[in-house]
Amino acid sequence: MEQYSPSKRDEALALLRSGTTNRAVAEHLNVPRGTVGWWLHEDRKRRGVHYEQPTDCPVCTDREFDHPAYAYLLGLYLGDGHITSKPKQHHLSIFCDAIWPGVIDEAESAMQKVMTMPRTGRRQRNNCVEVKSYSKHWTCAFPQHGPGKKHERPITLEGWQRQIVSAQPWHFIRGLIHSDGCRNMNWTTRIVQGERRRYEYPRYYFTNVSDDIRRLYTDTLDALGITWTHCTRAGKPYNISVARRASVALMDAHVGPKY
The missing domain is CATH 3.10.28.10 (Homing endonucleases)
Known part of the structure; x- marks a missing residue:
């Protein structure tokens, strides 16, 4: 690893503590993002600061969020959705037929409206496009997640989910049909x-x-x-x-x- 002067490290930490992102600090100081992340990790460890990944999960933060988008995404998830939860790898996947680009766009848009912070992406395999959003909090948003296939376990909605479906029934139906x-x-x-x-x-x-x-x-x-x-x-x-x-x-x- 390349050695950097203590002054550059101190400048990076000052920017990070002010709320500047790792990426922005790395670009500003021409330092690899991995190095910036390591400096931040060591600084928190030295100061005894417990780090919690920031989230805008609507369940954990109890914030207002886009209910029509959630009802649509719930329909997509129950039909062709899956959540993968592994150490350092958590994501929601919606599998779409590649011949329906509009549905693919709507799936990604709904993910971004329900939780704006997680990054999204797409991966195509043959005639299937997997639309993905990376956050371990998708298991909070979709508590129906569990081991095995959906038809092999009970699928029931939580009270707050039923309220959203009751208020936004057409968006829910549309998500189910689109999946x-x-x-x-x-x-x-x-x-x-x-x-x-x-x-x-x-x-x-x-x-x-x-x-x-x-x-x-x-x-x-x-x-x-x-x-x-x-x-x-x-x-x-x-x-x-x-x-x-x-x-x-x-x-x-x-x-x-x-x-």
């Missing part, structure tokens, strides 16, 4: 004036193996006055269909197709 749902065109045939004709109509599908997550979806649809039905495919009742014209019109107005 595990779709809007497509279905078809059937009818006899019109003695002639069989093909008839097409839009339908919203939501598919999730977890009984609890499907129930959260259908309970919210019920609260919104949306008519839905179970749609069993290949003997598995994991699909929820919304096909009534008035209900589809409401879904179109508040959810819409992926983009």
